[in-house]
């Protein structure tokens with residue numbers, strides 16, 4: 352029996368479901384029951400009636416799935432697949448900023464540890480951040496941990512006062528505006544579709560800014576025949592599968608090494624052994640879940 356057949360057999364036997372982010376390797380996405388962006392995966396995780404969720408992605412995604420569906424077993428194919436940005440804020444900083452403002456909402460990008468979520472009022476993903484922040488009654492917003500996404504949201508919600516935190520995604524930060532400008536010269540008819548984790552100078556050169564799902568949707572609806580994609584390279588697989596007649600370029604080949612730690616062999620291993628299960632600290636579970644639930648409520 353080959354590895355894919357074996358994974359599918361174990362999924363059925365154990366009533367397991369595999370959730371993959373777009374950024375994992377293409378062969379891994381082939382065994383996924385659901386593939387999508389962070390927002391979509393959180394909704395699927397909350398609603399699934401499978402007994403086991405295998406999260407093909409990074410730690411914060413597994414933690415979020417466990418928070419949203421605590422009765423389920425959540426397994427990570429690689430327990431070291433972690434998003435560095437998820438750790439780029441501190442509770443001390445949050446508390447210090449909160450002391451300065453009576454009316455402040457701590458808005459936490461879902462790419463964050465459960466600890467940071469537990470000190471926040473609401474979570475957001477790149478797909479719903481603008482909508483959620485607009486829906487908050489608070490004038491003052493502390494946005495953690497990603498400064499780039501925070502600045503993008505601030506540009507869309509100018510009526511609010513934002514305080515930022517110096518976190519970033521090393522992959523999206525690595526996409527250079529100078530190289531993008533060169534690429535645009537080479538392909539002048541191509542539209543530039545960009546993830547809001549990119550820096551402000553890259554966003555300024557873009558035709559569309561959105562989450563991975565937003566980028567995929569836009570590329571399908573646009574009349575353009577070619578696109579420069581400014582996000583992690585895993586999205587190209589989906590784009591080329593869905594739109595074989597369109598052409599997609601990238602600026603270099605931005606690759607998230609953590610997402611790429613997930614392999615078919617590791618998925619098979621956790622399905623067989625049940626290892627790398629996510630357990631969360633009892634003290635922070637309720638508060639972290641409240642911030643995720645508030646996101647799901649406000650993003651509807």
Ligand code: 13P
Pocket residue numbers: 372387388389390434462476477478520548561562563564
């Ligand atoms: P989405 O918010 O589009 O899922 O992607 C952001 C990301 O970096 C996931 O880690």
Ligand code: SF4
Pocket residue numbers: 374409433434435436437462520521522523548583607608609610
């Ligand atoms: Fe984290 Fe960036 Fe990788 Fe997304 S692409 S998981 S934000 S390091």
